[in-house]
Amino acid sequence: MLSRRTLLLSGALLTLWPGWPPVLRARQACDCKRVIHIDLDYLYDSDASQVGRNLEALVARVASIGANTVFLQAFADPVGDGLIRQLYFSNRHLPVRADLFGNVATRLRNQLGVAVYAWMPVLGYALDSTFERVVRVDPKPLVHPPMTDPNQYLRLSPFSKRVRETVGEIYEDLAGSADFDGVLFHDDALLSDYEDASESALAAYAQAGLPSTIHELRADQDIFQRWTRYKTQALNDFTIELLDCAQAVRGQPLKTARNIYALPVLRPDSETWFAQNFDDFLAIYDWAAVMAMPLMEGVRPEVAEAWLERLVDKVAEKRNGLARTIFELQARDWSLPGQPYIEEQTLVSWMTALYKQGARHVGYYPDDFIRGRPRAQLIAPLMRDE
Template identity: 45%
Template sequence: MTHASIHAALRRVLSTAALLLALPLAAQAAPVAQGAQDKDLSAAQAAERESGGDQLLVLSYHDVRDDVARKGDPDAYAVSTQNFAAHLDWLSGHGYRPVSLSDVIKASRGELKLPPKAVLLTFDDGLRSIYTHVFPLLRAYNYPALMAVVTGWVDLPKDQKVDYGPRMFTHDDFVTWDQLREMQASGLVEISSHSDNLHRGVTSNPQGNTMPAAITREWSVKAQRYETEAEYLDRVRRDLTASKTKIERELGVSPHSVVWPYAAYNSQTNDIADKLGMSVTFDLEGRHQTIGRDLHGLARLLVFDNPTIQDLTFELRHDTELDGVRALQVDLDYVYDKDPAQQARNLDKLIERIKQVGPSHVFLQAFADPDGNGSADALYFPNRQLPMRADLFNRVAWQIKTRARAKVFAWLPVLGYELPDKTLDAQLAIKSSNPAETHRLNPFDPRTREIVAQIYEDLAISGYTEGLLFHDDAFLRDDELRGIAPAAPAARTQALIDFTQELTRAAGKWRPKLITVRNLFAAPVLQPKSESWFAQDLAAFNNAYDYTAVMAMPWMENSRDPQRWMDQLVERVKASPRGLSHTIFELQTVDWRDKSKPIPAEQLKRMARRLQADGARHLAWYPDDFIADRPSTADAREIMSARGFPYLEK
């Protein structure tokens, strides 16, 4: 995968989250009172953010050229010299105060306080334009900046080229050491490592996909195996050591930061950087942050598509908290097929449907449940505990991200695993009074906690995911595990929350900043006393997770009046703290009571309109039958698209 293709995939995912929802259903406004309240809150947050002395805005630039097209330039990360100068002028005129990386480090240590509206400019890749176009403007405005250079590109031999996207780049397209020395001597420019040779993709699975080298255990076609954890970390360590050594040798200073290529990093690679003296790292998610002791993963606003002042102002001021989630929950069991050709056709169908519908998120099944009993018989990624049905999750997730432009969250059970060791499985199984109950493991047994934590860690190291959806198997009846589980319903609820947070930390070793979503049955929302039967509670979930996906499924609950049932559910959610802002209403698209008969599309549309008119911000549905195209792509687009009008992107 080229520099441009990986960056383009990342840009599409970032931009999707920032789109205003403008479809007839996807953009129905919340009631005026709620909208006004959100607007006032957003204005207050913005004022606090702009006046707070401990806040930092970081902007991420790449190339700056005179000949960049107004929109649609072949290099989406290039900014015109005119627009870049206008950005500096606007920032200066609106009270932004430039700071250096050294200032940020001192602020983190309590040695100084950042000024109000502090801004740090960063420039990735070490292109020649940072010397010819950026540096003169930095001197004119007296703005400091951080330059992140790929040392292997600075040293690129005359006869070699780099595939930078719109064209092949040569030695003359990158900054030289002499130019870096001159900029550093000015006192305005600090140099960061951008790796030596990690700004590339490596083969990430047997199907041949490529992913960023810094976070991927490489698949060897010759050896037919993945790198071991030790081999992978040693490769990263050797590369980062080479980059640091070159910077020290040529510039006489040791870099304090590493800008990971494509903002792809994890806690283990950050630990390597820390030991080499580079304790500051950067992300490409978010815009502002409060500076504390930990300077890992500083949020940066990625500047792309040659933004004008109006574009930049919108990005800085609009409240992303108001962006809605539109999610399709997808069974990977429908993609899997023993016949590789049929499996490839199934995958193409899925990707094409997601491209056409345009959801913001896909909740992708990472476990195999061919018997449909709700517990995992196998997994779709290499792991230490269960059989691997196929090494498929990483491939499908990465295809959805890069080809269909949606964020992918891994959907996994919490307790519902059928262990291959039947003796151990029987020892750990929760003994339920209902033989039809989902097979689950005892979360209070240390063996269960270790097994499931390893599954989540193996998921994270095996491939791409931006978040976790905890399956609806995470419940605990009041007659189960008596004498082991807490008797009080709230205590059992919290115990399961604590377990899922352990799992998030296990996955977070390899995937930082994971977004968490937890499935919730409707009964504890509509009848709070039923928490004792589920160990689930909406307020507790919305406090613990980024989102709660409430199962807004009236047919599953045998409701005689589905719309009235849904209205009652919305009112209950409204009454809960952070209810509408953190709750995803997950609709059902089939009636499982009647041989999985499809819910009529017009009824789904009416229900979605009513939900949004009542203030619901986030919608999802399950199942999304991409094989049979049910609900139809046209209906799915109308209800579940996060894309602006017109519906289709060219």
């Protein structure tokens, strides 16, 4: 018989923690993912002894939270602009800020037994100017010539053979530098409905039987949809190509996860704005890592829980949707000056809303293991499997 602190709801075992307000947590008879998404930028310090202390803090932090999976940053982005100028592993193409990734991954895997996914960019590398970039055509071409989008990640063109080969070598070098369990493909793998107008991209469209100008591609609705699908599939194929590069060096399979924005899940027609398709993610990758970040999406705080519930409902409509989707919450509010931490009770409420609605795999980003935010005593009960 179930104790008075345990309920059975919709086939999931739900537990109340003593001393908490009515916080329900889904208890599934499955290997549920509890994910902490870690920036090595927090760990890095020019003082090697401080790096060692920071690493001890990270290991203790992951143990105290009780997560079973870590998405671990393998690149450096201290500026926070998404343009990757340095990496945290030895490689042939970009400077190494510090060779940290392999050591940190090994400590987490061996000491704590957690699964470590290398969080890696797909297109956002600061290679030299001879590499083709994703180029956007402005809706008013007489006002602005084709150019990179200043409001988006500065990305390399996935249609360039040279780009693909070079980024593939970066993934090979990652695989040769560390032991890890999988790869998380970053959210920089996207193309808008006015991209890509680079020379290699236009040539690829023509070879695929599509018009070779953006305006012609957008002029006819059927052609526009074919072009959207072509770009989506090109990005998908490139990530698998990168996975193959890493696996060839590793000599064994790696798990895959890929970040997807919430809008392509909530509104499949928005594939045209992102070149991301949720059905594709569920079919191709082990995990679709949905960025369940209401404030980042401009959702008002008072309706954030309802928005999250609707997101879970949309995922649940898909075959294996809940089984293959990780919901990643935000732990900071990037829309405000100073990017303040979100109050833990808010994060707890969001996480609880996900669980109650049927989410099985949940995590958050970022975790500040130096300052201890979010506070472990508040978040850990929702991140442990016991």
